Amino acid sequence: QQPVQSPQAVILREGEDAVINCSSSKALYSVHWYRQKHGEAPVFLMILLKGGEQKGHEKISASFNEKKQQSSLYLTASQLSYSGTYFCGTEFRSWGKLQFGAGTQVVVTP
Amino acid sequence: EAQVTQNPRYLITVTGKKLTVTCSQNMNHEYMSWYRQDPGLGLRQIYYSMNVEVTDKGDVPEGYKVSRKEKRNFPLILESPSPNQTSLYFCASSAGLAGEVHEQYFGPGTRLTVT
Numbered sequence: 614q615q616p617v618q619s620p621q622a623v624i625l626r627e628g629e630d631a632v633i634n635c636s637s638s639k640a641l642y643s644v645h646w647y648r649q650k651h652g653e654a655p656v657f658l659m660i661l662l663k664g665g666e667q668k669g670h671e672k673i674s675a676s677f678n679e680k681k682q683q684s685s686l687y688l689t690a691s692q693l694s695y696s697g698t699y700f701c702g703t704e705f706r707s708w709g710k711l712q713f714g715a716g717t718q719v720v721v722t723p
Numbered sequence: 724e725a726q727v728t729q730n731p732r733y734l735i736t737v738t739g740k741k742l743t744v745t746c747s748q749n750m751n752h753e754y755m756s757w758y759r760q761d762p763g764l765g766l767r768q769i770y771y772s773m774n775v776e777v778t779d780k781g782d783v784p785e786g787y788k789v790s791r792k793e794k795r796n797f798p799l800i801l802e803s804p805s806p807n808q809t810s811l812y813f814c815a816s817s818a819g820l821a822g823e824v825h826e827q828y829f830g831p832g833t834r835l836t837v838t
Contacts, residue, residue, distance in 0.1 A: 615765065615782075645824070654813060654829035655766070700765055709754060709773050709824050710781060713766040 614638055616703045618714035625691045625721045633686040633717045635701030644677055644684040645702035645711065648695075655700060658686075688719065696721045725750045727830035729814050735836045736804055744799045744833050746814030754819025755797040756781070756827070757789065759810040766813065772797055773819060804837045811835075 616637045623631050635644060643662045647655040661677040661684055672689040688695055698716040727748045736742055748755065756771040758781075768781025772791040786808055788800040797816075801808060811834050815827040 615767075643823075645827075647827075654831055655827075656829075657826040660825065702766070704824065709756070709771045709779065709819070711756070711768050711771075711824065712782060713758075713768075715763060715765040 615712050616701055616714045618699075618701055618717050620717060621715070622718040623720070625688070625695075625719065627693060627721055627723055628690055631688045631691060631719065633688070633699050633701075633719075635684045635686070635703070635714055637682045637703050639682065639705055641677075641679070641682050641684075641703050642706050643704045644675070645704070646675055646684075646686055647700045647702065647713075648697045649700065649716075650697040658699075691719075691721045693721050693723065695719060725828070727814055727816050727828050729812075729830035729833050731833060732831060733834050735838065737838055738805055739803050742801050742804060742835075744801075744812060744814075744835070746797045746799065746830060747795050748797075748816040748828070749795065750816060750818075750828065751794065752816035752818055752828075753794070754817040754824055754827075755791065756815045756817075757787070757797070757799050758813045758815065759783065759808075760813060760832075761810050769799070769812075804835075806837050809835060809837050 646658040649655040675686045677684045702711045702713040757769040758766040767783045770789040772778045814830040817827045818825045
């Protein structure tokens with residue numbers, strides 16, 4: 614089962630914050646976050662492991678709530694370069710099988 | 724330059740004509756994977772490989788074959804393509820240390836149209 618991402622899309626003004634959620638119905642081992650710009654390949658942002666700490670990438674950070682089987686990606690003080698589609702990928706065990714959500718489109722306007 | 728290459732980048736073919744999409748990485752990565760991307764569905768994993776001669780099915784393996792005879796190459800084979808395999812395909816590789824998938828590096832993508 615693919616993880617469920619919400620919202621499907623969000624429009625921000627430069628400098629605003631946003632949160633993207635990724636939920637699974639099964640116990641998670643890890644959550645992977647990627648960003649894809651139009652016409653390009655996905656680019657890695659970060660991985661959160663079960664029992665691990667919150668991670669950060671510039672002003673983008675993420676958390677992993679094991680009890681809720683949910684990860685959240687935080688876009689803080691958004692920049693124009695943050696525009697793109699964000700995908701979460703989930704692993705249930707460390708076997709290499711990854712399932713990605715449908716994506717959240719983020720548009721940051723001046 | 725560290726990279727994942729895919730060929731061809733664009734392909735239009737007809738139903739039933741066997742084709743192979745090649746994928747090669749120069750980072751000595753253990754882990755390689757194939758995904759297809761369709762509007763509204765995100766990335767769906769087709770097959771993955773944790774090491775040479777070790778491959779396993781992802782969520783949508785039907786109609787596809789793969790092989791991993793060398794560490795650097797992971798070709799995707801469509802024995803008898805059908806129109807529902809029209810999609811954007813990405814190959815990715817990762818260090819895959821200790822059996823874990825780490826940061827994946829994606830190739831540029833192959834846009835396949837099957838008529």
